[in-house]
Amino acid sequence: MEEVISAIATAQGRGGVAIVRMSGAGALEIAKKMFSRTGEYAPNRMYAGEIACEGFSDYGMCVYFRAPKSFTGEDIIEFHCHGGTEIARGVLKRTLSLGARLAERGEFTKRAFLNGKLSLSAAEGMADMIDAESEAQVRSGYSLYTERLTEEGKRLQSLLTECLAGIDADIDYPEEDLNPVSRAETAEKLREVIGALQSLLGQYRAGKKIKSGVSVALCGKPNAGKSSLLNALLGYDRAIVSDLPGTTRDIVEGALEINGVLFRLYDTAGLREGADEVEREGIRRAENAVKGADLIVYLKESGDDFSFPAETPVITVGAKCDLSRRTDCELSVSSRTGEGLAELKALMYERGYGRESDIFVLEERHYRAAEAACAAAVSALGGAEGGLPPELYAEDVHRAWYELGLFSGETAAEAVISEIFEKFCVGK
Numbered sequence: 001m002e003e004v005i006s007a008i009a010t011a012q013g014r015g016g017v018a019i020v021r022m023s024g025a026g027a028l029e030i031a032k033k034m035f036s037r038t039g040e041y042a043p044n045r046m047y048a049g050e051i052a053c054e055g056f057s058d059y060g061m062c063v064y065f066r067a068p069k070s071f072t073g074e075d076i077i078e079f080h081c082h083g084g085t086e087i088a089r090g091v092l093k094r095t096l097s098l099g100a101r102l103a104e105r106g107e108f109t110k111r112a113f114l115n116g117k118l119s120l121s122a123a124e125g126m127a128d129m130i131d132a133e134s135e136a137q138v139r140s141g142y143s144l145y146t147e148r149l150t151e152e153g154k155r156l157q158s159l160l161t162e163c164l165a166g167i168d169a170d171i172d173y174p175e176e177d178l179n180p181v182s183r184a185e186t187a188e189k190l191r192e193v194i195g196a197l198q199s200l201l202g203q204y205r206a207g208k209k210i211k212s213g214v215s216v217a218l219c220g221k222p223n224a225g226k227s228s229l230l231n232a233l234l235g236y237d238r239a240i241v242s243d244l245p246g247t248t249r250d251i252v253e254g255a256l257e258i259n260g261v262l263f264r265l266y267d268t269a270g271l272r273e274g275a276d277e278v279e280r281e282g283i284r285r286a287e288n289a290v291k292g293a294d295l296i297v298y299l300k301e302s303g304d305d306f307s308f309p310a311e312t313p314v315i316t317v318g319a320k321c322d323l324s325r326r327t328d329c330e331l332s333v334s335s336r337t338g339e340g341l342a343e344l345k346a347l348m349y350e351r352g353y354g355r356e357s358d359i360f361v362l363e364e365r366h367y368r369a370a371e372a373a374c375a376a377a378v379s380a381l382g383g384a385e386g387g388l389p390p391e392l393y394a395e396d397v398h399r400a401w402y403e404l405g406l407f408s409g410e411t412a413a414e415a416v417i418s419e420i421f422e423k424f425c426v427g428k
Helices: 027-034 085-097 107-114 120-130 135-145 148-172 179-212 226-234 277-292 341-352 364-385 390-408 414-421
Strands: 005-008 017-023 046-052 057-065 076-082 214-220 252-258 261-267 295-299 314-318
Touching (some): 017 027, 017 085, 017 107, 027 057, 027 076, 027 085, 107 120, 120 135, 120 148, 135 179, 135 261, 148 390, 179 261, 179 364, 214 341, 226 252, 226 341, 252 341
Parallel strands (some): 214 295
Antiparallel strands (some): 005 017, 046 057, 057 076
16 A cells, blocks of 8 residues: 555535545655645644646645544545636646556545554445435444444454353363353353344344335325325425326335434325226335335225235324314324324334434344354354353354454455445545
């Protein structure tokens, strides 16, 4: 990593400020050749002056972050120039002509990982924050970025290391009769590891909802008020509303944020018999949406007899309560007056998501690693409690330790590491 890399770190296009970033040994020497300051560059201070490009100059700022106290762990230079496509490109072009090379996608963050400035899961948390579509995604991404998952993984690895030390003592000093005591201690530590991993695995369902949003299917008979309810919840006209049955023939989508959590609403075709061919296709899609939903909002009418997936929570709503009020529903709403909408949103949050806690198992990679580590720890515990020789279950303890190392990236393969950083944009 001796090469100096350079890239535009801010979004392309017009703006107040654009930032061009360099990282690597020699970044300061390049800066001195194109920035007007003649004195020394103290780290972590911004200097004002002219940035000389090829064909023009810009008046901006330069800041130097000295290794190893920088984001990447290397010398970093940032030029803060006026926003605009050509100005930033000109500054970048000048850094490249003086010996830097264009950074690859995510290469700044990858260098930070390789230099021990952050873990692999922290880098994934940063990406989640950048891509966030809701406050909950930002919060959970930040939990990852601040090393919550890595710290828990290392804590559990430490317990497994203690288990291995006890197992080694059993193997190396059998004449000391350490086996009963150390075996009991090993089993106790393994139970602690298993409990913690089961807790992490339990987070994944909520983590997936944070990452992709809670899917909500609005369903009921034609003219039950589904499209009107969708529009009322969103606060604008997203779906066509008509008194004619069968107006909604395809899935109409909208996004709503409740308490910082993203809810994806799907207005479905009215469920009925005797529809024409096109409407039947809409009904088929509606049924598929219901099957894949995290939550169903069912607008009930007289004579309805619908069955829904047993594992999916259902909120039964009596719509159009400004015209008539049902007594066999959980709550009544009026899309016209707004009555009951706040209560419906609160119930959607409670049934569709639940009470938020510290969630930092967002990625399938983390889930698979925790799952494999838990299975290995369970196998090791069975061996310890079943009286097997310690050398026979030591391999399971080693395997659990290895899987936990995937959180931080300590045991991750190069292909996995590269795939993660390729998801970042150039300049990050």
